[in-house]
Amino acid sequence: MRGPSEADRGFAVELAGPSDGKALLALYEDGAFPGGISVLFTRRPDAWFSLAREGEVEVVVVRDLGTGRIAAMGACILRPAWINGQVGRTGYLTGLKSLGEYRGRVPLGPRAYRLLYEATRERVDVYYTTILEENLAARRMLEKPRRNMPAYRELGGYTVHCLATGGFGGFPGLCGLRGFRPWDDKKGMVLTGGSWEELWSLYGPRAPEWNFSQTGRPWGVEESDIRLLRDGSGQPVAGCVLWNQAAVKQHIPMEYRGVYRLLRHLPLELAGYPRLPAPGVPAREAGFALLCSREGDPESLALLVEKTAREAAGHDYLLLGLFQDHPLAPHLEKFRGIRYRSRLYTVHWDGEGILPDGRPVGLDVGLL
Structure with a gap:
């Protein structure tokens, strides 16, 4: 993996652990979904514990080396599910978040994605995720082929x-x-x-x-x-x-x-x-x-x-x-x-x- 450039110097990409639960919760609480009803989706009282209740979990974070704060995160929840008529190992990608003050300042997306993949690849047969339909910016960014990033293949619409x-x-x-x-x-x-x-x-x-x-x-x-x-x-x-x-x-x-x-x-x-x-x-x-x-x-x-x-x-x-x-x-x-x-x-x-x-x-x- 390449070394840090001038742009990303001052940040580190690493795996989080149970002791980071409160810091991860701060990212969940930093912003609500926009719209006529602005909804905050959160994982109180401890985000790590919440994620771990749903399966094995790996969380990658981008840490500000100057302050020690977690600036951004992404998680993968590993659990069995039926896939193509057999029990398969799935990895649900979720919790892609950053603190408001760091948005646009954390240039380590590809490295964070790669670390999450390397930490889970031996335990996952298929990764999946969901993106809100109205979040056009995220959909365009992730659907477009990008160097050093995974490919997103759309299956269709999911309505809650x-x-x-x-x-x-x-x-x-x-x-x-x-x-x-x-x-x-x-x-x-x-x-x-x-x-x-x-x-x-x-x-x-x-x-x-x-x-x-x-x-x-x-x-x-x-x-x-x-x-x-x-x-x-x-x-x-x-x-x-x-x-x-x-x-x-x-x-x-x-x-x-x-x-x-x-x-x-x-x-x-x-x-x-x-x-x-x-x-x-x-x-x-x-x-x-x-x-x-x-x-x-x-x-x-x-x-x-x-x-x-x-x-x-x-x-x-x-x-x-x-x-x-x-x-x-x-x-x-x-x-x-x-x-x-x-x-x-x-x-x-x-x-x-x-x-x-x-x-x-x-x-x-x-x-x-």
Whole structure:
């Protein structure tokens, strides 16, 4: 690797460790996503611990040698997932951040990327990442072939749906419930809890049919988080878990602009839209994970999502992430809600890495 030039002298690229958790958190807290609702995505109380809960983690940092401060970072979370019908080793690239005062002053991007790759390459079959669709500057920079940088190959669109909760909801029909209890409708389907064995009997056999689907129980999930849709005979036909990661990962609305400044004070849930938390207050949220059905049909999945959202009145909203080829995606576009659209990429150094085949993508939002 080349030595430092005049431009990057004064900075060092190195791997971080658990003792850097608070310094890494400062980078997460340094800026919010722009837009009508400015949202801070953070990993309180310790960013290293938060990242490590999601898998093995390697974090590369650019350190200011004059002050010792971490000026920029990038992370790779290593975990197993189903890829092309087999359990593969994935590396999720995330947390590409810098402190505001250093933006445009840290010229070590290629070296940091290379160090992250060298630290993980023996443990990863395919790297992937997501970039917000509206972040055109980052997309143009990373999609364009650049010397000494990995290649970004776009797979398609990934949408995170923020769904209303409680007894109104933005779904077809206005009946529903508050509180968690079995619930029946004209189709005879009942929403209940269930066991891990019951859920895995639905999810396990179908997981290899998807790319980036999970291979086991997500961290922190309890049996009380399981939701099953049962038919008239009591057999589960669809299931999921509500994955609450608030202990280590939060979305905090920092500012409402434009029309959202007025809408925040209205009872939006009456019209089927998510409640908007007060500025600076972490959203009470949970994400759908391990979403599955016995027959693989979108109708039972849509009914499961609707019923689960109705009983989750204690949350401001529920998050559901779907890739563009998910059979449920067209149904979710009919639901009222707030949507964040991203692009999903595989990332390749030196032409290496598995290319996912034509199977649909089953990536859970809690893994982003």
